[in-house]
Amino acid sequence: MPLSNNVIGAINFIAVLLSIPIIGAGIWLTTEPADSCVKFLQWPVIILGVLILIVALAGFIGAFWRIQWLLIFYLVAMLVLIILLVCLCVFVYMVTIRGHGNIEPNRAYLEYRMDDFSGFLRRRVRSSIKWDRIRSCLSGTTMCAQLNQSYRMAQDFFNAHLSPMQSGCCKPPTQCGYTFVNPTYWISPINTAADMDCLQWSNDQTQLCYQCDSCKAGLLASLRKEWRRANVILIITVVALIAVYLVGCCAFRNAKTEDLFRKYQQGYT
Structure with missing residues (x-):
């Protein structure tokens, strides 16, 4: 297996690990007093986390077995999920920017x-x-x-x-x-x-x-506090996912270059 495919596999395994705190944040929200009664944010968070886990596993399998269409699916789907996660982080930040207690x-x-x-x-x-x-x-x-x-x-x-x-x-x-x-x-x-x-x-x-x-x-106020705490986890995770995704794109490009160079050498000989 080319070195670039090994790198892609390792990167996708990291993406699998990064899905865990997202899912964990959603599960944590279901246990908090306000969110357990309102039930609004936890399901989008859990669903996004599960989708990222599935897509990252698909990318890992595609890299390990050198299945090109799975790697392309990973690159497209992960980009969409990262954009959705960024939008969710921005949304949570905007709706929780206001809200405070008053001193008596x-x-x-x-x-x-x-x-x-x-x-x-x-x-x-x-x-x-x-x-x-x-x-x-x-x-x-x-x-x-x-x-x-x-x-x-x-x-x-x-x-x-x-x-x-x-x-x-x-x-x-x-x-x-x-x-x-x-x-x-x-x-x-x-x-x-x-x-x-x-x-x-x-x-x-x-x-x-x-x-x-x-x-x-x-x-x-309790809902705002819980959402902001969960959002800290989501922001850290999405930054890590973006970094992993960019490295994965570079590795995929290098893998394609290696394949083209190898085919050129075989045709030349």
Whole structure:
């Protein structure tokens, strides 16, 4: 086997390995609280990872057995997949560039508002049909019940670093002025007109603030955090894939040159 074919085979094996973190990122998203309820990004990531794995294996087989059409398929298909992966990275970056928590006086945790997030993310939770499904998923978790076990005193709770979903869904907004009894039970609001969420709060442990915009915003904040973490893995991987692909193109060109030179020598002799 010519040296260039060996190089192509090694490069495609590296591409096979690079598909693993992409698939892993998608699987990781399915285990995260926000993504497990929204279920949007993980499947495109997993599908892209699996396709890259299949194409890289095809290229490896084509290089090992010197099957030219498989190598050409690899070069074309991998280019398309790299472009799609780059587009996905750019998309995730653009829709998560906005979104942050807001500081409230004498509180360690942050408050979240829908207007702080991109329009695309807001549309994930704006539909009542979508939100009813997401709310059912959130209310089935133990994230709010865990707060009652961890914090007994008001000041301990106010000094807690809550997750965005705990801050948005498990308690009323701070600006409403509710009086703390325990993390999921509050009474005597001072200003119910401060925000519509002040009227949405319920001490019913199955309701709490799951209908509040603050809960939707907390979910989006968690979603944004999870997507940005996954995007770091995707960006590093796509840069490595581009480098591997370019080296593979050079090796394929050299292999074609070797074949032409060998045929020329055979014809000359």
